[in-house]
Amino acid sequence: MITLNVNGKDHQLDIDPDMPLLYALRNHLQLNGAKYGCGLGQCGACTVMVGDKPVFSCLLPAEAASGKAVRTVEGLGSAEKPGTLQKAFIEQQAAQCGYCIAGMIMRAQALIEEVANPSDEQIREHMAPNLCRCGTHLRIFSAIKAVIASGVKP
Amino acid sequence: MKRKSLWALSLIALIGLAVCAAMMWRPSIAPLDKPAMADAASVERGARVVEQGDCAVCHTRPGGAYMAGGLPLVTPFGTLYTTNITPDRETGIGAWPLEAFVRAMRKGVSRDGHFLYPAFPYVHYSRMSDTDIADAYAYLMSVDPVQAHAPENHMMFPMNFRPLVSFWNLLFLRNDPLVDVPGQSAMWNRGRYLVEGAGHCSSCHTPLNFIGGEKASEHLAGGLVDGWHAPALTGMAQAANPWSAQQLVAYLRGEVADHHGGAAGPMLPVSLSIAQLPEEDAQAMADYILSLRGAGAKAGPDCAASTSAVPDNAAGAALFVGACAGCHGGGAPMRTIDGRPGLGVVSAATADTPRNLIKTLLEGIPMSPRAPSHYMPAFADSLDDSHIAALAGYLRSQACAAQPWADLEKTVTTIRQEGASK
Numbered sequence: 001m002i003t004l005n006v007n008g009k010d011h012q013l014d015i016d017p018d019m020p021l022l023y024a025l026r027n028h029l030q031l032n033g034a035k036y037g038c039g040l041g042q043c044g045a046c047t048v049m050v051g052d053k054p055v056f057s058c059l060l061p062a063e064a065a066s067g068k069a070v071r072t073v074e075g076l077g078s079a080e081k082p083g084t085l086q087k088a089f090i091e092q093q094a095a096q097c098g099y100c101i102a103g104m105i106m107r108a109q110a111l112i113e114e115v116a117n118p119s120d121e122q123i124r125e126h127m128a129p130n131l132c133r134c135g136t137h138l139r140i141f142s143a144i145k146a147v148i149a150s151g152v153k154p
Numbered sequence: 155m156k157r158k159s160l161w162a163l164s165l166i167a168l169i170g171l172a173v174c175a176a177m178m179w180r181p182s183i184a185p186l187d188k189p190a191m192a193d194a195a196s197v198e199r200g201a202r203v204v205e206q207g208d209c210a211v212c213h214t215r216p217g218g219a220y221m222a223g224g225l226p227l228v229t230p231f232g233t234l235y236t237t238n239i240t241p242d243r244e245t246g247i248g249a250w251p252l253e254a255f256v257r258a259m260r261k262g263v264s265r266d267g268h269f270l271y272p273a274f275p276y277v278h279y280s281r282m283s284d285t286d287i288a289d290a291y292a293y294l295m296s297v298d299p300v301q302a303h304a305p306e307n308h309m310m311f312p313m314n315f316r317p318l319v320s321f322w323n324l325l326f327l328r329n330d331p332l333v334d335v336p337g338q339s340a341m342w343n344r345g346r347y348l349v350e351g352a353g354h355c356s357s358c359h360t361p362l363n364f365i366g367g368e369k370a371s372e373h374l375a376g377g378l379v380d381g382w383h384a385p386a387l388t389g390m391a392q393a394a395n396p397w398s399a400q401q402l403v404a405y406l407r408g409e410v411a412d413h414h415g416g417a418a419g420p421m422l423p424v425s426l427s428i429a430q431l432p433e434e435d436a437q438a439m440a441d442y443i444l445s446l447r448g449a450g451a452k453a454g455p456d457c458a459a460s461t462s463a464v465p466d467n468a469a470g471a472a473l474f475v476g477a478c479a480g481c482h483g484g485g486a487p488m489r490t491i492d493g494r495p496g497l498g499v500v501s502a503a504t505a506d507t508p509r510n511l512i513k514t515l516l517e518g519i520p521m522s523p524r525a526p527s528h529y530m531p532a533f534a535d536s537l538d539d540s541h542i543a544a545l546a547g548y549l550r551s552q553a554c555a556a557q558p559w560a561d562l563e564k565t566v567t568t569i570r571q572e573g574a575s576k
Contacts, residue, residue: 016472017472017476018473018476020476039480041531042529050535050536053535053536055535056536059480059533060476060536061473061475061476062476063472063473063476064473064536064541065536
């Protein structure tokens, strides 16, 4: 049995210790925000937060995440009550197909929590590991900037 | 009598002071009135020389303008920032005549007469030919001028007093331009010229003494740079996991070499620089390097020795499956379509020290806009020291079961702390 703490709640899961966290989240906890993109840590669609860091959940064995605080996009808000970053992404219409967005939001969340007032260069560098095939990077960037400018801590 | 000896002493002291002052003083060279013009052929040859010398690796900071400097170099004596070598007149070398450039490359002295720190490898560049230095100058004078002041250096006392470098030079700067060794092939001589001259390989691959000079008796016997082990370049052909010329050429050119892996850490940008050069340059370098015999140097552990007990490492095996197998597992498509190595054979796993394997696991291998390099994600933020240690132990047991690495978790913790304190 492996214990995962996700969005503040403990879950006991009967899974293999080598199962990537992403599969545990999606297939066993029905948290389908994080997506399977490449499975190689090259695209960032699977990004979630572990502790205060953004990580590729497709490359993190569930056992290595056990005992740590895992946070997914579902923990930031819901369709009815979106969180600060989620709201900004909607306002900027940052999603085209939407596949990368949950990962983008979680990576941005980690930056905003860690750095008080990140520069444009810092935002670009921090977000570089996450790719958007539709090419909405500029809108994603605007959404992140809007949250930083608002001064609201998501 | 007493008075006489006092006079003599004063005289000796005065002469001593005069000698010191003469040693520590260099004249300024008059700036150019108008920008230097060079012929196109020299500029083109110079582009190749500048890649051979890896100039941009240090003189371009990540995200910064080409050759405009500003990259911090952390040394045991403080932090230096690389200078702007674009032809900007005010902040770069735009006002430098060729004569000043040659003096900097051969003697480590700036145009205005101040001593440059030996992090700038003039002890090696001094071995280059006059033509190559003139061509490098022509090329650098042709790049886009960028106005950018280097941030101020933070060197510790007494090394913040630049004239002291003159005494360092007295000890370590004695390299005349290289002359071909008769009886050796043209290719070998060319390789030696590139490795010992512009390539300045020994800046990283030779251990340094306590004042930052290379230990001449251990030339190319391996060093430590930015927390990475720069392996010995001697005895590579005789090592337990030997290098062929073909493998070394591939490695030098930023590709993944069979049975060894790809460049990572500080070697990655160097290999991407060499990848821009005609293949014959890498072939010559490999020819020379593989001719170097280790003077009693260890040829690496004998990983082929049979062992009955492969330690049980279920945790490491599980981590491998979950974190690595997607690219490095036996059946992974990345193995066949994109050259990811099986980890049972790579140099990082068969080396004496676990340092480079741990560094690669922690930091990964960054993407490069310059070449389709062998990207690997970093695991520093997702795996603990105990996980990294278990994974490294597992990979070692696959590659070299006969000689497990000791104290892995402690080593991981140490390496992480080194990285954090920078």
